[in-house]
Amino acid sequence: MIPFAKPGASDPYDVMGEAAARAALTDSGLDYSKIQQAYVGYVYGDSTSGQAALYGLGLSGVPIVNVNNNCSTGSSALWLARQAVASGTAECVIALGFEQMQRGALTAVFDDRPDAMGRLNAAMGSLQQRTDAPAAAQMFGGAGAEYAQRYGVDPALFAKISVKARRHAANNPYAVFRDLVTEDEVLNSPHIYGPLTRLQCCPPTCGAAAAVVCSAEFAARHSVSKPVRIRAQAMTTDVAGTFDDGTSMMTLVGFEMARRAANEVYEASGVDPQDLRVVELHDCFSTNEVLSYESLGLVEEGGAEKFVLAGDNTYGGRVVTNPSGGLLSKGHPLGATGLAQCTELVWQLRGEAGARQVEGDLPLALQHNLGLGGACVVTLYERAAR
Template sequence: MRSVLVGGVGMIPFTKPGAGDPYDVMGERAARAALDDAGIGYDQVQQAYVGYVYGDSTSGQAALYGLGQTGIPVVNVNNNCSTGSSALWLARQAVASGAAECVLALGFEQMTPGALRALWEDRPTPFARSMSVMHGLQGESQAPLAPQMFGGAGAEYAARYGTKPETFAKISVKARRHAARNPYAVFRTEVTEEEVLASPHIYGPLTRLQCCPPTCGAAAAVLCSPEFAARYRISEPVAIRAQAMTTDTPTTFDDSATMMTVVGYDMTRAAAHQVYEAAGVDPGDIGVVELHDCFTANELITYEALGLTPEGTAEKFVVDGDNTYGGRVVTNPSGGLLSKGHPLGATGLAQCAELVWQLRGRAEARQVDGVRLALQHNLGLGGACVVTLYEPVS
């Protein structure tokens, strides 16, 4: 397996539903931005992997045909909220295996207002196992499914370690503070801890300002071999040093299951371990992380699943400011899903774009000083988790 470089990235500003372009226009814009960043044309791309969750089949082709009809394979990907990074994972495999020299990964989502909901009521839900475990652990609720799951995990963690509601709220405050520096973010107005706690209660420790918003947007990355990068004089490539994708194991659903395992804690821990082992690095070596903060509760437990802080210490990690500028590791400098927004298919590639900019030293007001290793974590219930480690090309 050969080295894989990110030769270019692109994204468009995220918007609230109904405030932006349709999916095919968003996708074309993001893909064109990534190609321009790499300094190549679409005719150099040999394969494309396109991710989205809500859309008709072959929507990927509809977005890319605006760049040209070159006849290359276009594969459409749907892995819930980890869709964008699943497309990235497939693109990396294609280059690493030698099947292609240059591959495009694209993700987009055109969402509607309100909580996520099932579109197909005439067939089994893929969440049946998770819902069965959840109902057995915490009963049934009228709250939307995702807040029930992640809010339940947050409540479980808080009961175990005595975590205060204010600690969860501090994560939202931090997300908005970071997003205020990001021109791509949908929510750029800062909030106070008091405002977060006073917003309507949703489930467990979660209030409305601790839940990511439905968002429209698109992002893309050009992946290539080192030889391709040299041939086309790609000037600022970033290397994918290691990457892993995991799915659920019996611990998600068996008698030992907890709400934390239901929402992917064990998937995250396993993927992170594989990445650290493959790269020969320690979590303490990481300077910046884009992690899947769909809810404040998930950011809190993910600190520990990724090994950024020992189990049971996430509250201290937050209170001490070790999750932001001046602390141990800057988490979600983009504002994360909570404030940058969460267009499901685009999220993983937006995380990639942010970390590439950070490693190039081009994140402007969001720049983390002296960063040499950047970690990405993207999670989809049902389930899939992708963890990716990036480093500059020396």
């Protein structure tokens, strides 16, 4: 990946994308001529932007597929790349994600056609009062309020997530926000919706990240060093009942999608979530990190408060969540986010995360990437035999 930046402070998307792809190829020791397919993710951009980014590496004629799945775009590209290799269609594929974002909250680009989020917004309107706050903040703020009420949690708990995110990001040279903040500073920042304040909302960000995905045989044949294996992966979307009247705000923001994807991964891999020691999860808002502890099976129902207060979500605790600083502090360039999570976990499994390195033996790592509208991708990585 490349260092993330605030809107207006980054290179254009094609320059960022090419740089991240080059970095991934350099890391693998492979030339672009070895790549047989490419899956390129971005949310805001014209069609074939993926070609614009990869053509700088060479005009090889290989298939380049452009991918858009909202905030889960990067991991959707990775999911497609893994499928291509697992099926035997290709031996070596690149997944690339980038985003050149504008300042301010996310908004729809087109106003002359049905809103892709219309069903979600309508369901939200039936559950809680609408305000002028950004729609995503209303959704995740409402879900956090529901969780706090359901389990008797002090809403100030969510502010602790932002404090942790900055503390982790302080050791990440790729992160946008590396200055420490206190719980009081988080709570006293401008109110957005429900328990959310500004410092509990991820920022619009520009950036790019990439991963080379190949078969074990290809890696051995080309002497790829320090490979990390995708042990299991699942993508889920919404099911019947998600948008029905009286549904839960937690369900609307992907809690059940994440739970189903995680359970599929655990069943396929035989791994118990209690055995995980490092996780990169989708903390687009502080509230969603708390919800995700439960949906990913890291804690029992209603157990997030105890988990956070005990420090089990950080260094010295049971499982280090978002050692990169997460979306809250590393940043959230939509198309790049899933592949940036992948990059961080690969570095962790290799022991190459520097000051962020989780101590001790680290054989497994879990990634959770969520997009409203909706899609959720959960990926389990393991350190390959050397």
